[in-house]
Each structure stands twice: as C-alpha cells, then as structure tokens.
Amino acid sequence: MASVQQLSTKHVLGIKYLTAADVELVLDTAREFKEVINRPIKKVPSLRDITIANLFFENSTRTRISFELAEKRLSADTVNFSASSSSVKKGESLLDTVNNILAMKVDMVVMRHPAPGAHHFLAGKIDASIVNAGDGTHEHPTQALLDAYSMRDALGGELRGKKVCIFGDITHSRVALSNIFCLQRLGAHVRVCGPPTLIPKHVGSLGVEVSYDVQESLHWCDVANVLRIQLERQDTKYIPSLREYNRYFGITKERIARLDKPIVIMHPGPINRGVEIDTEVADSEHSIILQQVENGVAVRMSVLYLLAARRNEV
C-alpha cells in the first residue's frame, strides 16, 4: 500500500495532538485496511521489520486484542506485557520497565496505563513511537478514531453538521474527551448528556452542549454514543443506585420506541446491560456496537502503519 501523506506527529498520545488532516488520513487509510481484512488472506507485509510492545498496566479485552490482531495483520513482530504478571509487582518503575523492553530493540509501544500523562512522560524519554491505548480518565484516541470511522459508515458519509450526543458518565470517561476532540476535528455538533454529578463542571468550555434531558437529547442527535458507568473509578457515590440510573438516564427500549426518526446507537464496551443501556437497545437494529469492534482492527492498522511510515521517512 502506498501512502504519500504523513501524520504530523511521531506519537499518538491523544486526539488533542492530532490535526484534522491527521484524523482524515487515519480514517481514509483505515478504509483501505478494512478492505484488506475482509479478503480471504487478511495479512499484508507492511510492518515486517517492525517490533511492537503492547504494554497493558490496566485491564482490557477489546483494545488489547484489537491491537494484537492489527499488528499480526500487518506482519509486525509483537511482545505482550501485562502488569499483573510482571516485575512491576516487585516495584519496578514505568521508565525502567519500558527501557528494559526497548533494550530488546522494540520500535513502537502501545500502552494502556491508569495515570493520565504516563504516555507524555515516556514520549520525552524514549525514541520509540508511543500509541496511547487509554490513560486513566484522560484520552483513548484509537477508540475515538474507530468511533468516527463507524459513525461515517453508519451515516453514509461525512460527519460535518451531524449531531452526536455522548450519554452517561462523562466525568470518568477517556472515551468522552477523545470523542469530543475527534468529532470537532470532523465538524460534527457534539452534546453530552447525563446526571449533573457525572458531567464535569467546565465541559462547556470545550465547545460542547450540555443537557440533562435524555429523551430530548435522543430526539436531537443522529448518533447516541452511550458510555459505561465506571464504578471502579468512583470513590464517592455519584448516583443513588444503578436501578435509578437506568430509570432516569438509561438508554431504555421505551425511550427509543418514542423516537420517530432514525438513530445510530454506539457503545465502546464493556457494556453494563440494564444500567446505561437496555439489552433490547444494545442488540437492536439501531446498534452498531459490534461493527465498532470490527472497525477497530482496521483503524489500529492504519495508526500503526502511518506511524511506521513516518519513522521510516523522518
């Protein structure tokens, strides 16, 4: 595959640091890789000489498997590291851990870490390209890119002028911030909706609308991106109970039945069925949740391919 354009950055630390042209380039390149992974032979030799370390200091199902598959489809060599079974448990620092892995001649690092800023810290210390696979409550750039790709697919074109509402626990969500930046780069109108306790006070300063009315927001939007209630990140009680959350803020089958217009339903996973979204909605004809997962592989192939191409050129 020949690509003449390049990303403006050596790392993908967050959508905040990508230009609109970078986002378009990733999405356009992902379209070519989507075609590749639907062929009988799903593999291309593009990253044959590249070694990638997948460092996961936090749990993951979708992102970890998706990156591993993307790397295999590109013929990269990979090593997988999980903090729970590593010398981190013996007190080894992040920098020592990464430097030891890089000493084995690794070119790129895909990392998930609970600390916002961990990726920035490393980017200033090591030569390898870094891809943020989620940093605490801060950013999850490849999720936002695959979400944008999936929205374009579902709506049949550009997102400029489209209305996207992000529902749920905005405060604890890295997907929310990355989606806001990414959708704004693509010209979409963005709204957040949820209980006041789960919406950051100053989110409006990012240029998004804020609503506490779920039914009205469902009527407003072309796409509803529903986020998980992140109980594991909540050290205080933000909602009285999960049952009440579903009743007042859930994307329920009754609320969807009241709509007299098309709507696309998304969720980055993992889903709390019966809490932020009803099973009947998650599995309905409106839902593109599994298409998001499928598109994630092509989008991550695109990100890795473009970063490798930049390393070879610079």
Ligand code: CP
């Ligand atoms: N969407 C997402 O990041 O899922 P995982 O936590 O399973 O990777």
